[in-house]
Amino acid sequence: MKQPKTFENYPRRIIISSNLVSIVIYLIGAFIIYQLGIIWLSIYLLFILGLEIRLMKRSCVNCYYYGKFCAFGKGKISSLFFKKGSSHKFIKDEITWKDILPDFLVSIIPLVVGIVLLILKFNLLILSLIVLLVILTSAGNGFVRGSLACKFCKQREIGCPAEQLFNKSKAKSK
Numbered sequence: 001m002k003q004p005k006t007f008e009n010y011p012r013r014i015i016i017s018s019n020l021v022s023i024v025i026y027l028i029g030a031f032i033i034y035q036l037g038i039i040w041l042s043i044y045l046l047f048i049l050g051l052e053i054r055l056m057k058r059s060c061v062n063c064y065y066y067g068k069f070c071a072f073g074k075g076k077i078s079s080l081f082f083k084k085g086s087s088h089k090f091i092k093d094e095i096t097w098k099d100i101l102p103d104f105l106v107s108i109i110p111l112v113v114g115i116v117l118l119i120l121k122f123n124l125l126i127l128s129l130i131v132l133l134v135i136l137t138s139a140g141n142g143f144v145r146g147s148l149a150c151k152f153c154k155q156r157e158i159g160c161p162a163e164q165l166f167n168k169s170k171a172k173s174k
């Protein structure tokens, strides 16, 4: 069957695969942070929850996929909790690396903690998880954006500041 240029609602297989990468990153991060104790784990999990809510409240409400199944299914979830925003705002809002730094911290914090733990006491499991975390955050997320999510996204055609930011940095690195 010929692949459509964009999806009105993403198929289940893409939603599951896209979320799987994020969920595995969260689980690895949580396991590494847990080595510091349950309090730090709770703070880390609350931080992730805060980021997810911020995304759905600030971005998904203005996205074309509000009320629909985007590549992560969040357009649908967002519509259950928040009122629809304006698609004009989605395109107008400029996104910088500073805005998405908190999202990177989800991987950077456990990465730093994991490296410190390794220096204090070598542990093969922590080392393997650090390697997996780096692969999923870089190549895994890159694959999700490039081959599953942004590639078939209607909002990309209308205009997406985040996609434009990633593309700009890709063009610079060439």
Ligand code: SF4
Pocket (backbone or CB within 6 Å): 063, 071, 149, 150, 153, 154, 155, 156, 160, 162, 163
């Ligand atoms: S182009 Fe990519 S980042 Fe932008 S809304 Fe679509 S899937 Fe999300």
